[in-house]
Amino acid sequence: MTSGKGGVGKTTSSAAFATGLALRGYKTAVIDFDVGLRNLDLIMGCERRVVYDFVNVINGEANLRQALIKDKRTDNLYILPASQTRDKEALTQEGVGKVLEDLKADSFDFIICDSPAGIERGAAMAMYYADDAVIVTNPEVSSVRDSDRILGLLQSRTEKAEQGGSIREHLLITRYNPERVESGDMLGLEDVLDILAVPLIGVIPESGGVLQASNSGNPVILDTESTAGRAYDDFVRRFLGETVPHRFLEVEKKGIFKRLFGA
Amino acid sequence: MGLFDYFSKKKPKSAQLAKERLQIIIAHERVNRTGPDYLPQMRRDIMSVINKYVPIDEDQVNVQFEKGDDCDILELNISLPEQAKAVRH
Numbered sequence: 087m088t089s090g091k092g093g094v095g096k097t098t099s100s101a102a103f104a105t106g107l108a109l110r111g112y113k114t115a116v117i118d119f120d121v122g123l124r125n126l127d128l129i130m131g132c133e134r135r136v137v138y139d140f141v142n143v144i145n146g147e148a149n150l151r152q153a154l155i156k157d158k159r160t161d162n163l164y165i166l167p168a169s170q171t172r173d174k175e176a177l178t179q180e181g182v183g184k185v186l187e188d189l190k191a192d193s194f195d196f197i198i199c200d201s202p203a204g205i206e207r208g209a210a211m212a213m214y215y216a217d218d219a220v221i222v223t224n225p226e227v228s229s230v231r232d233s234d235r236i237l238g239l240l241q242s243r244t245e246k247a248e249q250g251g252s253i254r255e256h257l258l259i260t261r262y263n264p265e266r267v268e269s270g271d272m273l274g275l276e277d278v279l280d281i282l283a284v285p286l287i288g289v290i291p292e293s294g295g296v297l298q299a300s301n302s303g304n305p306v307i308l309d310t311e312s313t314a315g316r317a318y319d320d321f322v323r324r325f326l327g328e329t330v331p332h333r334f335l336e337v338e339k340k341g342i343f344k345r346l347f348g349a
Numbered sequence: 350m351g352l353f354d355y356f357s358k359k360k361p362k363s364a365q366l367a368k369e370r371l372q373i374i375i376a377h378e379r380v381n382r383t384g385p386d387y388l389p390q391m392r393r394d395i396m397s398v399i400n401k402y403v404p405i406d407e408d409q410v411n412v413q414f415e416k417g418d419d420c421d422i423l424e425l426n427i428s429l430p431e432q433a434k435a436v437r438h
Contacts, residue, residue: 227367234375238382270362277368281375 088213088240089222090232092203095260096222098296099318100200101129102307103220106322108163109307112195115154117166117185119212120202121177124168130157131303132165141169144181150188159308164194177211186215205239215245218254218325221284224261225273230281233257237284256287258321263292264337275335288321290314291334384414395425403429 087100097118104116117140118126127133132155138148143166150166157163166185169176189197201212213219219240223233237255246253259278266272279286290296295312299305307322309315313334320330381389392412399405405427413424 227371230371231375231378234378238379267364270364273364273367273371277364281368281371 087198087220087222088201088209088236089203089229090205090209090236091224091229094222094224094229095290095296096203097126097129097200098300098306099220099222099258099260099290100126100198101305102315102318103322103325104163104165104196104198105157105160105305106307106319107196107198107326108157108160110322110326111162113162113164113193114196114198115164115166115189115194116198116200117212118168118200119177119208120200121168121172121174121208122170123202124170126165126200127155127167128303129300130165130305132157132167133303136167139167139169140185141172141176143185144176144178150185150192159304174207177207179211179214182211183215205235209236210239210243213240213244216240216253217246218256220256220258220287221282222258222260223278223282225259225263225267225275225278227273230273230278233282237282255284256325257282257284258288258290259286260290261292262289262335264335268337286332287324288317289332289335290317290321380412380414383416384412388412388414399427405430 087096087103089096097120100116104114108114116126116130118124119140120126121141124139127136135155138153140153142148143150143153154164154166157165186197199212199216202208213236221233221236221240223229240253240255241247244253257279259275262275263272267274275286275289291313293306293312293314295309295314296306298312299309299315306312306315307318310319317334320333323330392410395412396405396407396410399410409428409430411426411428413422413426415422415424
Protein backbone atom coordinates (compact mmCIF):
# COMPACT_ATOMS: atom_id res chain seq x y z
CA MET A 87 0.00 0.00 0.00
CA THR A 88 1.80 3.04 -1.22
CA SER A 89 1.15 6.58 -2.41
CA GLY A 90 4.09 8.94 -2.05
CA LYS A 91 1.92 11.64 -0.57
CA GLY A 92 0.78 11.51 3.04
CA GLY A 93 -2.77 11.69 4.29
CA VAL A 94 -4.39 10.08 1.26
CA GLY A 95 -5.64 7.00 3.11
CA LYS A 96 -2.88 4.37 3.00
CA THR A 97 -3.32 3.21 6.57
CA THR A 98 -7.12 3.32 6.41
CA SER A 99 -6.91 1.30 3.20
CA SER A 100 -4.35 -1.15 4.59
CA ALA A 101 -6.55 -1.80 7.62
CA ALA A 102 -9.63 -2.28 5.45
CA PHE A 103 -7.79 -4.46 2.91
CA ALA A 104 -6.24 -6.74 5.53
CA THR A 105 -9.53 -7.09 7.39
CA GLY A 106 -11.41 -7.85 4.17
CA LEU A 107 -8.95 -10.61 3.23
CA ALA A 108 -9.08 -12.11 6.73
CA LEU A 109 -12.89 -12.04 6.69
CA ARG A 110 -12.74 -14.25 3.61
CA GLY A 111 -10.66 -16.81 5.45
CA TYR A 112 -7.16 -15.83 4.36
CA LYS A 113 -4.51 -15.73 7.04
CA THR A 114 -3.37 -12.13 6.78
CA ALA A 115 -0.69 -9.98 8.39
CA VAL A 116 -0.58 -6.21 8.10
CA ILE A 117 2.74 -4.51 8.82
CA ASP A 118 3.26 -0.85 9.68
CA PHE A 119 6.44 0.39 7.95
CA ASP A 120 6.15 3.92 9.31
CA VAL A 121 8.92 3.70 11.91
CA GLY A 122 8.69 6.62 14.33
CA LEU A 123 5.18 7.60 13.27
CA ARG A 124 3.14 4.46 13.76
CA ASN A 125 -0.62 4.75 13.37
CA LEU A 126 -1.85 1.43 12.04
CA ASP A 127 -2.27 0.28 15.65
CA LEU A 128 -4.69 3.17 16.30
CA ILE A 129 -6.67 2.57 13.12
CA MET A 130 -6.90 -1.13 13.98
CA GLY A 131 -7.83 -0.36 17.59
CA CYS A 132 -4.96 -2.32 19.15
CA GLU A 133 -2.75 0.57 20.33
CA ARG A 134 -2.82 -0.56 23.96
CA ARG A 135 -1.78 -4.09 23.14
CA VAL A 136 1.57 -3.22 21.53
CA VAL A 137 4.45 -4.83 23.40
CA TYR A 138 7.04 -5.62 20.76
CA ASP A 139 7.33 -4.15 17.28
CA PHE A 140 8.71 -4.71 13.78
CA VAL A 141 12.17 -3.35 14.64
CA ASN A 142 12.40 -5.56 17.76
CA VAL A 143 11.82 -8.56 15.50
CA ILE A 144 14.38 -7.42 12.93
CA ASN A 145 16.96 -6.89 15.69
CA GLY A 146 16.21 -10.28 17.25
CA GLU A 147 14.94 -8.71 20.49
CA ALA A 148 11.59 -10.48 20.11
CA ASN A 149 10.28 -13.23 17.89
CA LEU A 150 7.41 -12.87 15.46
CA ARG A 151 4.92 -14.66 17.67
CA GLN A 152 5.60 -12.22 20.48
CA ALA A 153 5.28 -9.15 18.27
CA LEU A 154 2.25 -10.09 16.16
CA ILE A 155 -1.00 -8.80 17.64
CA LYS A 156 -3.98 -11.03 16.96
CA ASP A 157 -7.02 -8.99 15.98
CA LYS A 158 -9.89 -9.33 18.46
CA ARG A 159 -12.73 -8.87 15.95
CA THR A 160 -11.54 -10.81 12.93
CA ASP A 161 -10.06 -14.31 12.83
CA ASN A 162 -6.94 -14.91 10.71
CA LEU A 163 -5.81 -11.29 11.13
CA TYR A 164 -2.54 -10.18 12.72
CA ILE A 165 -0.95 -6.75 13.10
CA LEU A 166 2.78 -6.06 13.26
CA PRO A 167 3.19 -2.52 14.62
CA ALA A 168 6.01 -0.15 13.72
CA SER A 169 8.50 0.98 16.30
CA GLN A 170 7.73 4.38 17.76
CA THR A 171 11.23 5.14 19.02
CA ARG A 172 13.83 3.81 16.60
CA ASP A 173 14.85 5.75 13.56
CA LYS A 174 14.03 4.64 10.05
CA GLU A 175 17.49 3.23 9.32
CA ALA A 176 16.57 0.33 11.59
CA LEU A 177 14.68 -1.24 8.68
CA THR A 178 17.35 -3.19 6.83
CA GLN A 179 16.67 -4.93 3.55
CA GLU A 180 17.87 -8.27 4.96
CA GLY A 181 15.88 -7.82 8.15
CA VAL A 182 12.65 -6.98 6.33
CA GLY A 183 13.20 -9.87 3.91
CA LYS A 184 13.71 -12.30 6.80
CA VAL A 185 10.49 -11.21 8.56
CA LEU A 186 8.49 -11.60 5.32
CA GLU A 187 10.00 -15.06 4.72
CA ASP A 188 9.18 -16.12 8.29
CA LEU A 189 5.56 -14.97 7.85
CA LYS A 190 5.30 -16.97 4.62
CA ALA A 191 6.74 -20.00 6.40
CA ASP A 192 4.11 -19.49 9.11
CA SER A 193 1.46 -20.10 6.42
CA PHE A 194 0.31 -16.52 5.98
CA ASP A 195 -1.62 -16.11 2.72
CA PHE A 196 -1.30 -12.34 2.47
CA ILE A 197 1.12 -9.80 3.92
CA ILE A 198 -0.01 -6.19 3.61
CA CYS A 199 2.83 -3.69 3.87
CA ASP A 200 1.51 -0.29 4.93
CA SER A 201 4.07 2.14 3.50
CA PRO A 202 4.91 5.48 5.07
CA ALA A 203 4.57 8.63 2.99
CA GLY A 204 7.60 9.87 1.11
CA ILE A 205 10.25 7.99 -0.84
CA GLU A 206 12.75 7.36 1.96
CA ARG A 207 13.84 4.08 3.50
CA GLY A 208 10.51 3.09 5.05
CA ALA A 209 8.70 3.46 1.74
CA ALA A 210 11.55 1.79 -0.16
CA MET A 211 11.47 -1.20 2.20
CA ALA A 212 7.68 -1.51 2.09
CA MET A 213 7.75 -1.86 -1.70
CA TYR A 214 10.98 -3.81 -2.23
CA TYR A 215 9.66 -7.37 -1.82
CA ALA A 216 6.14 -6.72 -3.13
CA ASP A 217 4.32 -8.91 -5.62
CA ASP A 218 1.47 -6.41 -5.95
CA ALA A 219 1.30 -2.69 -5.32
CA VAL A 220 -1.86 -0.80 -4.50
CA ILE A 221 -1.30 2.88 -5.27
CA VAL A 222 -3.63 4.99 -3.13
CA THR A 223 -4.46 8.27 -4.85
CA ASN A 224 -6.77 11.20 -4.14
CA PRO A 225 -8.24 13.02 -7.16
CA GLU A 226 -6.03 16.01 -6.48
CA VAL A 227 -2.92 17.36 -8.24
CA SER A 228 -0.23 16.69 -5.65
CA SER A 229 -1.45 13.19 -4.91
CA VAL A 230 -1.61 12.24 -8.60
CA ARG A 231 1.86 13.61 -9.24
CA ASP A 232 3.34 11.77 -6.26
CA SER A 233 1.62 8.56 -7.35
CA ASP A 234 3.32 8.84 -10.72
CA ARG A 235 6.66 9.27 -8.97
CA ILE A 236 5.98 6.16 -6.89
CA LEU A 237 5.06 4.23 -10.05
CA GLY A 238 8.53 5.03 -11.38
CA LEU A 239 10.09 3.59 -8.23
CA LEU A 240 7.86 0.50 -8.33
CA GLN A 241 9.13 -0.13 -11.85
CA SER A 242 12.80 0.12 -10.91
CA ARG A 243 13.42 -0.25 -7.16
CA THR A 244 11.79 -3.55 -6.32
CA GLU A 245 13.26 -7.02 -6.17
CA LYS A 246 11.04 -8.12 -9.06
CA ALA A 247 12.14 -5.14 -11.21
CA GLU A 248 15.81 -5.79 -10.43
CA GLN A 249 15.34 -9.36 -11.65
CA GLY A 250 13.87 -8.08 -14.92
CA GLY A 251 10.23 -8.69 -13.98
CA SER A 252 7.54 -6.39 -12.78
CA ILE A 253 5.04 -6.20 -9.96
CA ARG A 254 1.29 -5.94 -10.48
CA GLU A 255 0.02 -2.38 -10.06
CA HIS A 256 -3.49 -1.48 -8.91
CA LEU A 257 -4.90 2.01 -8.57
CA LEU A 258 -7.15 2.72 -5.60
CA ILE A 259 -8.78 6.15 -5.72
CA THR A 260 -9.90 7.40 -2.32
CA ARG A 261 -11.91 10.40 -1.12
CA TYR A 262 -13.82 10.51 -4.37
CA ASN A 263 -16.61 13.08 -4.37
CA PRO A 264 -19.02 12.64 -7.31
CA GLU A 265 -20.74 15.99 -6.63
CA ARG A 266 -17.49 17.89 -6.95
CA VAL A 267 -16.49 15.90 -10.02
CA GLU A 268 -19.80 16.77 -11.65
CA SER A 269 -19.39 20.45 -10.83
CA GLY A 270 -15.94 20.40 -12.43
CA ASP A 271 -13.97 21.10 -9.29
CA MET A 272 -12.48 17.65 -8.80
CA LEU A 273 -10.52 15.44 -11.18
CA GLY A 274 -12.78 12.67 -12.41
CA LEU A 275 -12.01 8.99 -12.49
CA GLU A 276 -11.23 9.06 -16.22
CA ASP A 277 -8.89 12.03 -15.78
CA VAL A 278 -6.82 10.22 -13.15
CA LEU A 279 -6.79 7.01 -15.19
CA ASP A 280 -5.72 8.94 -18.32
CA ILE A 281 -2.78 10.43 -16.50
CA LEU A 282 -1.55 7.46 -14.47
CA ALA A 283 -2.54 4.62 -16.83
CA VAL A 284 -2.74 1.99 -14.08
CA PRO A 285 -5.58 -0.57 -13.85
CA LEU A 286 -8.27 0.61 -11.46
CA ILE A 287 -9.10 -1.69 -8.54
CA GLY A 288 -11.40 0.52 -6.53
CA VAL A 289 -12.92 3.92 -5.93
CA ILE A 290 -13.69 4.81 -2.33
CA PRO A 291 -16.15 7.67 -1.97
CA GLU A 292 -15.54 10.47 0.50
CA SER A 293 -17.55 9.34 3.49
CA GLY A 294 -18.11 10.30 7.09
CA GLY A 295 -17.80 6.59 7.87
CA VAL A 296 -14.01 6.75 7.46
CA LEU A 297 -13.53 9.28 10.27
CA GLN A 298 -16.03 7.49 12.49
CA ALA A 299 -14.16 4.24 11.91
CA SER A 300 -10.76 5.70 12.78
CA ASN A 301 -12.23 7.49 15.82
CA SER A 302 -13.38 4.18 17.20
CA GLY A 303 -10.44 2.05 15.99
CA ASN A 304 -12.53 -0.17 13.74
CA PRO A 305 -11.46 -0.81 10.14
CA VAL A 306 -14.07 0.96 8.00
CA ILE A 307 -14.74 -2.18 5.97
CA LEU A 308 -16.60 -3.55 9.03
CA ASP A 309 -19.08 -0.66 8.71
CA THR A 310 -21.37 -2.18 6.12
CA GLU A 311 -23.70 0.82 6.39
CA SER A 312 -21.14 3.29 5.06
CA THR A 313 -20.48 3.74 1.34
CA ALA A 314 -16.72 3.67 2.01
CA GLY A 315 -17.01 0.35 3.86
CA ARG A 316 -18.95 -1.19 1.01
CA ALA A 317 -16.56 0.21 -1.61
CA TYR A 318 -13.60 -1.29 0.28
CA ASP A 319 -15.39 -4.64 0.30
CA ASP A 320 -15.81 -4.40 -3.49
CA PHE A 321 -12.11 -3.61 -3.80
CA VAL A 322 -11.12 -6.72 -1.83
CA ARG A 323 -13.38 -8.89 -3.96
CA ARG A 324 -11.87 -7.46 -7.15
CA PHE A 325 -8.38 -8.10 -5.79
CA LEU A 326 -9.35 -11.74 -5.26
CA GLY A 327 -10.43 -11.99 -8.89
CA GLU A 328 -14.16 -11.34 -8.81
CA THR A 329 -15.76 -9.03 -11.35
CA VAL A 330 -17.55 -6.36 -9.35
CA PRO A 331 -18.98 -3.19 -10.92
CA HIS A 332 -17.82 0.12 -9.45
CA ARG A 333 -20.36 1.88 -7.22
CA PHE A 334 -20.88 5.34 -5.77
CA LEU A 335 -19.45 7.10 -8.83
CA GLU A 336 -22.52 9.11 -9.74
CA VAL A 337 -24.33 11.89 -7.94
CA GLU A 338 -27.52 10.58 -6.40
CA LYS A 339 -30.34 11.55 -8.69
CA LYS A 340 -32.35 14.56 -7.62
CA GLY A 341 -36.04 15.01 -8.20
CA ILE A 342 -37.34 17.12 -11.11
CA PHE A 343 -38.08 20.05 -8.81
CA LYS A 344 -34.54 20.24 -7.48
CA ARG A 345 -33.11 19.86 -10.94
CA LEU A 346 -35.12 22.80 -12.28
CA PHE A 347 -34.39 25.22 -9.50
CA GLY A 348 -30.98 24.04 -8.38
CA ALA A 349 -30.02 22.69 -5.01
CA MET B 350 -27.27 22.49 -12.17
CA GLY B 351 -30.34 24.70 -11.82
CA LEU B 352 -32.18 26.85 -14.34
CA PHE B 353 -30.35 29.99 -13.25
CA ASP B 354 -26.91 28.41 -13.45
CA TYR B 355 -27.71 27.35 -16.99
CA PHE B 356 -27.76 30.92 -18.26
CA SER B 357 -24.82 32.13 -16.26
CA LYS B 358 -21.48 32.50 -17.98
CA LYS B 359 -19.35 29.35 -18.17
CA LYS B 360 -15.94 29.55 -16.54
CA PRO B 361 -13.23 27.02 -17.32
CA LYS B 362 -13.53 24.31 -14.70
CA SER B 363 -10.65 23.96 -12.29
CA ALA B 364 -10.54 20.17 -12.72
CA GLN B 365 -9.78 20.62 -16.42
CA LEU B 366 -6.96 22.98 -15.52
CA ALA B 367 -5.65 20.44 -13.00
CA LYS B 368 -5.62 17.71 -15.63
CA GLU B 369 -3.74 19.84 -18.17
CA ARG B 370 -1.14 20.94 -15.65
CA LEU B 371 -0.63 17.38 -14.46
CA GLN B 372 -0.23 16.01 -17.98
CA ILE B 373 2.51 18.53 -18.69
CA ILE B 374 4.50 18.14 -15.48
CA ILE B 375 4.21 14.36 -15.37
CA ALA B 376 5.32 14.01 -19.00
CA HIS B 377 8.32 16.16 -18.11
CA GLU B 378 9.17 14.12 -15.02
CA ARG B 379 8.77 10.82 -16.82
CA VAL B 380 11.46 11.89 -19.30
CA ASN B 381 14.01 12.21 -16.54
CA ARG B 382 12.90 8.88 -15.13
CA THR B 383 12.72 6.74 -18.24
CA GLY B 384 15.62 8.33 -20.12
CA PRO B 385 19.21 7.19 -19.89
CA ASP B 386 21.26 8.19 -16.86
CA TYR B 387 23.39 10.61 -18.87
CA LEU B 388 20.36 12.69 -19.89
CA PRO B 389 20.50 15.33 -17.11
CA GLN B 390 24.23 15.91 -17.64
CA MET B 391 23.82 16.03 -21.41
CA ARG B 392 21.06 18.58 -20.94
CA ARG B 393 23.40 20.74 -18.86
CA ASP B 394 26.17 20.40 -21.47
CA ILE B 395 23.81 21.40 -24.28
CA MET B 396 22.71 24.38 -22.18
CA SER B 397 26.27 25.56 -21.70
CA VAL B 398 27.08 25.26 -25.41
CA ILE B 399 24.04 27.32 -26.37
CA ASN B 400 24.82 29.84 -23.67
CA LYS B 401 28.17 30.49 -25.34
CA TYR B 402 26.25 32.06 -28.23
CA VAL B 403 22.83 33.04 -26.91
CA PRO B 404 21.87 33.65 -23.30
CA ILE B 405 18.96 31.38 -22.47
CA ASP B 406 17.20 30.16 -19.36
CA GLU B 407 16.98 26.56 -18.29
CA ASP B 408 13.22 26.40 -18.94
CA GLN B 409 13.76 27.34 -22.57
CA VAL B 410 15.39 24.01 -23.31
CA ASN B 411 12.93 21.17 -23.54
CA VAL B 412 14.36 17.68 -23.79
CA GLN B 413 12.04 14.81 -24.64
CA PHE B 414 13.15 11.21 -24.67
CA GLU B 415 10.90 8.60 -26.21
CA LYS B 416 11.45 4.88 -26.27
CA GLY B 417 10.46 3.33 -29.57
CA ASP B 418 10.47 -0.24 -30.84
CA ASP B 419 13.37 0.09 -33.26
CA CYS B 420 15.02 3.21 -31.95
CA ASP B 421 14.79 5.78 -29.17
CA ILE B 422 14.08 9.38 -30.07
CA LEU B 423 15.75 12.33 -28.40
CA GLU B 424 13.88 15.52 -29.13
CA LEU B 425 15.39 18.92 -28.34
CA ASN B 426 13.22 21.98 -28.38
CA ILE B 427 15.07 25.23 -27.71
CA SER B 428 13.18 28.48 -27.82
CA LEU B 429 15.49 31.43 -28.25
CA PRO B 430 14.52 34.71 -26.62
CA GLU B 431 12.85 37.24 -28.94
CA GLN B 432 15.75 39.62 -29.03
CA ALA B 433 18.50 37.12 -28.87
CA LYS B 434 21.78 38.91 -28.53
CA ALA B 435 24.83 36.99 -29.51
CA VAL B 436 27.48 36.83 -26.85
CA ARG B 437 30.51 38.67 -28.15
CA HIS B 438 33.84 36.96 -28.16
